[in-house]
Amino acid sequence: MPxxxxxxxxxxxxxxxILREFAAGRDLVWDAYTKSEIxxxxxxxxxxxxxxxxxxxxxxxFWHYAMVGPEGEEHWAVAEYKTIQPRDRFTGTDAFxxxxxxxxxxxxxxxxxxxxxxxxxxxxxxxIIRFDELAxxxxxxxxxxxxxxxxxxxxxxxxxxxxQK
Numbered sequence: 001m002p003x004x005x006x007x008x009x010x011x012x013x014x015x016x017x018i019l020r021e022f023a024a025g026r027d028l029v030w031d032a033y034t035k036s037e038i039x040x041x042x043x044x045x046x047x048x049x050x051x052x053x054x055x056x057x058x059x060x061x062f063w064h065y066a067m068v069g070p071e072g073e074e075h076w077a078v079a080e081y082k083t084i085q086p087r088d089r090f091t092g093t094d095a096f097x098x099x100x101x102x103x104x105x106x107x108x109x110x111x112x113x114x115x116x117x118x119x120x121x122x123x124x125x126x127x128i129i130r131f132d133e134l135a136x137x138x139x140x141x142x143x144x145x146x147x148x149x150x151x152x153x154x155x156x157x158x159x160x161x162x163x164q165k
Contacts, residue, residue, distance in 0.1 A: 004124065005153075007146055014137050016145070018127040020153050024160040026116050029123040030087050032156055033114065036063065042159045044068070045151030053101075059084055064101045078103060079112075089115040094129075108136035 003021040010017065022029050032038045036052035043050035047070045055063040061081050066074040078097040084090045091114070096107040103109065110129050117124040131137040 003122065003157075005150075007150075009137070009141065011134055011137065014131040014134050016127070016129040016137070016140075018129070018149065019124065020126075021119065021122050021124050022153075022156065022160055023122055024164060025121065026087055026118040026123045028160065028163065029125060030116055032160070033116075033125070034090070036065070038159075039063075039065070042155040043152055044155075045148040046155060053099075057081060057084070062101070064097065066099075074099075076101075087116060089113065108140045110136070110140070 003023060004019055005021070006017070006019040008017040009015075024032075032042065034057050036055040039055075040050045040052050043065070044067045049068045051066045051068050051074075053064040053066065053076075055061070055065075057063070059081055063079040063081070064076070065078075066076045068074050076097045076099055077094060078101050079092050079094045081090060081092045083092075091112060093109060093111050095109040096104040098104065108131060110131050112130075113128045115126045117126070131140070
């Protein structure tokens with residue numbers, strides 16, 4: 001059975017909705033989204049890699065990480081966790097940053113809500129990503145967000161297949 005994937009842009013509400021299924025149980029998929037040692041293995045689209053500087057997965061905590069390119073170039077970001085309901089959902093903000101974790105307000109900042117649904121041997125992950133302004137949404141899309149997110153999720157598919165064997 002094919003795994004669901006849906007990517008919708010809603011310019012009227014400055015949002016992106018993503019629905020993606022994975023061939024793994026909810027506990028494993030939850031860990032893949034919430035533990036830096038696993039995130040670093042798949043969060044970036046190939047040939048890029050994610051590298052965590054620090055993570056504190058709790059309400060008010062942060063994940064400070066870089067997307068590292070094949071030539072060693074680094075693009076830093078910081079996610080702040082707002083609410084966490086273990087194994088079900090978390091919310092937070094995501095922004096571009098510098099090495100020290102200072103947010104770059106000249107680039108898009110978004111609010112994320114990520115929900116995990118147990119489908120037995122599969123898990124559905126739903127994202128709602130909101131932006132304060134349409135220009136931030138459009139900039140994010142122009143930066144290749146859909147393509148990058150698609151590639152990263154394919155990387156998670158590959159990782160989950162190796163973990164479950």
